[in-house]
Amino acid sequence: MYKSLKPLANAYAHITGYRQHGLRYDDLIIEEREDVQKALTRLPQRESYDRVFRMKQAFQQSVLHRELPKDQWLKPEDDTRYLAPIIEQVAKEDSERAEWDSLVVEKKK
Structure with missing residues (x-):
């Protein structure tokens, strides 16, 4: 399944054009x-x-209505x-914190 969908995914990534501006996929995530x-805030410096x-x-290239030279494409x-694993970790920590915050302590009789 992976082998059949990979060329389609690469074609879609090429059509979207973010690599032609030097961006990575995770740069497109809404902040x-x-x-x-x-x-x-957890990214390395x-x-x-x-x-x-x-x-x-990428913003500069967009303003100029140009793409980067082909040798600079990603x-x-x-x-x-690079960002998705950290986002998943943060979401996991938040859900765990919510579980602990909603914990109800019952007194033994």
């Missing part, structure tokens, strides 16, 4: 969610800097998920 904001650089570069093997 207004609380769990994403927490995850962004270098990864956070690289994210901001990619966003500024390659599919470099398009790794």
